[in-house]
Amino acid sequence: MTATAGQRARPAATYDVDAIRADFPILSTRTSRGRPLVYLDSAATSQKPRQVIDAVAGFYATGNANIHRGVYELSVRATDTYDLAREKLRRYLGARHAHEIIFTRGTTEGINLVAQSYARPRLQPGDEILLSALEHHSNIVPWQLVAEQTGARVRVVPVNDAGEISLDELERMLGDRTRMVALSHVSNALGTVNPVARVIELAHAAGVPVLLDGAQAAPHLEVDVAALGVDFFACSSHKMLGPTGMGVLYGREALLEAMPPYQGGGDMIGSVSFEKTTWAPLPAKFEAGTPHIAGAVGLGAAVDYIESVGRPAIAAHEHALVEYATERLSAIPRLRIIGTAADKVSVVSFVMDDAHPHDIGTILDDEGICIRAGHHCAQPLMRRFGLAATARASFALYNTAAEVDALVRGIERVRAVFG
Amino acid sequence: MATMNELYQSVILDHNRSPRNYRVMENADRHAEGYNPLCGDQLGVWLKLGDGDVIDDVSFQGSGCAISTASASMMTAAVKGKRRDEALELFDRFHGVVTGQRPAAEANLGKLAVFSGVAEFPVRVKCASLGWHALKAALERQDEPVVSTE
Numbered sequence: 001m002t003a004t005a006g007q008r009a010r011p012a013a014t015y016d017v018d019a020i021r022a023d024f025p026i027l028s029t030r031t032s033r034g035r036p037l038v039y040l041d042s043a044a045t046s047q048k049p050r051q052v053i054d055a056v057a058g059f060y061a062t063g064n065a066n067i068h069r070g071v072y073e074l075s076v077r078a079t080d081t082y083d084l085a086r087e088k089l090r091r092y093l094g095a096r097h098a099h100e101i102i103f104t105r106g107t108t109e110g111i112n113l114v115a116q117s118y119a120r121p122r123l124q125p126g127d128e129i130l131l132s133a134l135e136h137h138s139n140i141v142p143w144q145l146v147a148e149q150t151g152a153r154v155r156v157v158p159v160n161d162a163g164e165i166s167l168d169e170l171e172r173m174l175g176d177r178t179r180m181v182a183l184s185h186v187s188n189a190l191g192t193v194n195p196v197a198r199v200i201e202l203a204h205a206a207g208v209p210v211l212l213d214g215a216q217a218a219p220h221l222e223v224d225v226a227a228l229g230v231d232f233f234a235c236s237s238h239k240m241l242g243p244t245g246m247g248v249l250y251g252r253e254a255l256l257e258a259m260p261p262y263q264g265g266g267d268m269i270g271s272v273s274f275e276k277t278t279w280a281p282l283p284a285k286f287e288a289g290t291p292h293i294a295g296a297v298g299l300g301a302a303v304d305y306i307e308s309v310g311r312p313a314i315a316a317h318e319h320a321l322v323e324y325a326t327e328r329l330s331a332i333p334r335l336r337i338i339g340t341a342a343d344k345v346s347v348v349s350f351v352m353d354d355a356h357p358h359d360i361g362t363i364l365d366d367e368g369i370c371i372r373a374g375h376h377c378a379q380p381l382m383r384r385f386g387l388a389a390t391a392r393a394s395f396a397l398y399n400t401a402a403e404v405d406a407l408v409r410g411i412e413r414v415r416a417v418f419g
Numbered sequence: 420m421a422t423m424n425e426l427y428q429s430v431i432l433d434h435n436r437s438p439r440n441y442r443v444m445e446n447a448d449r450h451a452e453g454y455n456p457l458c459g460d461q462l463g464v465w466l467k468l469g470d471g472d473v474i475d476d477v478s479f480q481g482s483g484c485a486i487s488t489a490s491a492s493m494m495t496a497a498v499k500g501k502r503r504d505e506a507l508e509l510f511d512r513f514h515g516v517v518t519g520q521r522p523a524a525e526a527n528l529g530k531l532a533v534f535s536g537v538a539e540f541p542v543r544v545k546c547a548s549l550g551w552h553a554l555k556a557a558l559e560r561q562d563e564p565v566v567s568t569e
Contacts, residue, residue, distance in 0.1 A: 354436075355485070356483065356484035356485060356488075357458070357484070358458050358460070358483075358484035358485075358486070358543070358546065359427070359484050359485045359486070362423075362426070362540060362542075362543060363423055363427075366422075366423050373458065374457060374458040374459060375458065375459040379459060382459065388458075388459045388460065388461070388482045388483075389458055389459050389460075413423075417423065417427050417432070418427075418432070418485070
């Protein structure tokens with residue numbers, strides 16, 4: 001099944017959210033205060049279906065061995081399992097080659113890898129790295145580090161009051177000294193979907209490669225890295241139903257081939273001598289040391305799960321939830337939604353007069369409702385909106401309209417306390 | 420188990436709505452900043468010390484939740500007129516109670532006892548202690564911003 005915009009808008013009537021919820025054991029647990037869990041913090045980390053938990057446990061129970069070295073059957077099987085997970089991620093992200101899929105610890109490591117192995121050798125004093133004001137700290141700090149190391153500088157494309165980046169500004173800022181554009185595909189704090197296809201087009205027209213921080217996009221959107229023509233795309237397993245400590249960096253083959261290794265160690269070498277060490281071919285060159293094999297197995301099971309439900313169906317369901325939450329929260333007096341971009345997924349961020357996000361979070365927690373309260377690791381963005389923090393509800397394939405109603409009832413309790 | 424009503428008692432809500440001694444102090448003898456990296460809350464505490472290290476005046480200002488704002492506000496009211504060593508001793512008692520290391524009943528906190536319920540909300544302990552850490556840093560002349568890390 002190929003995805004189209006039409007399929008994304010498919011009505012949610014055929015979507016069996018109860019069956020999906022039954023796959024996630026944690027969703028039927030209760031808090032220590034005896035409340036059913038209302039988990040609205042999937043942008044921080046998603047919950048895991050039994051299929052992922054079983055895949056990880058099953059690997060340890062019957063498939064565990066180190067990969068790429070044992071001559072025995074079990075190791076060969078573990079290697080095959082690991083390689084199969086890579087192939088699943090290749091398909092999920094739309095990469096041409098499995099060796100363009102590098103397994104990492106997460107989005108953060110993927111971005112650091114690109115900053116250090118791709119950008120650092122190329123950057124000269126005065127060169128520029130373009131980011132946006134929407135970025136998560138993980139797509140700011142690695143660039144600040146490499147800027148400090150090379151004398152390059154970080155420049156920031158502004159966002160408007162709706163939380164959308166300015167393409168005009170981006171185009172203006174793309175100049176002779178621009179060496180990299182690094183942008184979130186979807187903002188973790190506001191849910192804004194950035195116009196990444198257009199950004200890539202503009203950047204490539206200026207001869208500048210683009211890295212997308214896909215941490216919030218990979219769980220929700222149909223991503224096709226080859227069709228987008230993006231140079232690097234980093235995402236995290238734990239935000240897309242998979243295990244923590246696992247992630248993917250996609251890189252275009254030609255760029256990855258030309259890059260030096262990020263870390264040295266076992267598994268990433270061709271041969272080692274004290275005179276001259278050679279590197280293993282892709283993707284092993286970037287996977288020093290024994291990798292998170294069970295993590296790859298779990299992530300593979302996670303994308304299988306997502307695809308079994310269907311990304312267009314998930315997108316339609318989540319879109320309806322965001323619309324419904326936006327409508328209900330907008331009706332609450334003295335509550336303001338932060339981030340009103342035309343294209344949003346998964347996230348509704350808000351502030352209330354008289355009640356700080358932390359207090360909102362504590363009172364909701366008492367009701368079993370899990371939201372994020374704080375700066376969402378996006379302090380520059382918070383400053384852009386003149387805020388120290390927001391409260392953020394974020395949705396995944398297993399959330400329901402009834403949970404949005406619970407959130408609204410919880411907010412009424414916040415009002416009762418704070419007036 | 421403490422309830423929401425015990426956490427958000429009316430005296431706390433009142434100090435949150437109308438924080439006492441809420442201003443930047445001109446010509447302060449001491450100043451320190453407290454910062455909570457978890458939520459971005461940040462506040463400054465200013466002191467004037469008189470003869471015998473008595474806290475003649477104390478103020479605070481910053482951005483924070485109800486617990487951190489009310490706690491800092493009530494802290495300023497509690498330590499004004501106290502000697503430096505008395506204020507530091509009160510810090511220890513308050514800190515012991517909100518971190519759950521000391522029973523509220525024996526800590527003699529007076530009005531500050533309204534924060535004893537915070538001990539049951541581990542993620543809010545650093546909110547209640549933020550202003551106090553800044554006070555301690557100011558009294559001990561730490562120039563670096565203090566980070567509340569309970």
